[in-house]
Amino acid sequence: MEPVIIGSEVKQNPLFVIIAIILGGVIWGLPGLILFVPFFAILKIFFDHSTHLKPVGYLMGYESGISQKKWMQKIKGIFKKD
Known part of the structure; x- marks a missing residue:
């Protein structure tokens, strides 16, 4: 179960979206x-721009769509049947 609509719009990890909703409630x-x-999305942006907290920002969300597509293409290339 994953919050596809909200998680994909704010580029956050679905687990962190669920944690944000529960914690906010x-x-x-x-x-x-x-x-x-949105508060967690702001925190992710802050973490992404901080040198020491960049790993936390990486865990909280996704990279840009371009790098994600390249990553997925590499994975698909590995498992592609010839």
Whole structure:
């Protein structure tokens, strides 16, 4: 089970989207359910631009679509039947 709609729009790992929704609901209730996903996206951007926190940003989300496509093409090339 994965939040495909929200996770793909904000380029976040589906696990972190679920964590954001649960944490937001626990802390702020209904407004937290809505606000914590964009808040986690802001944190991801901050982590991506920080040298020491870049690995955390990598875990929280995806790289740009271009590099993701290249990565997927490499994987498909490995398992491609000749």
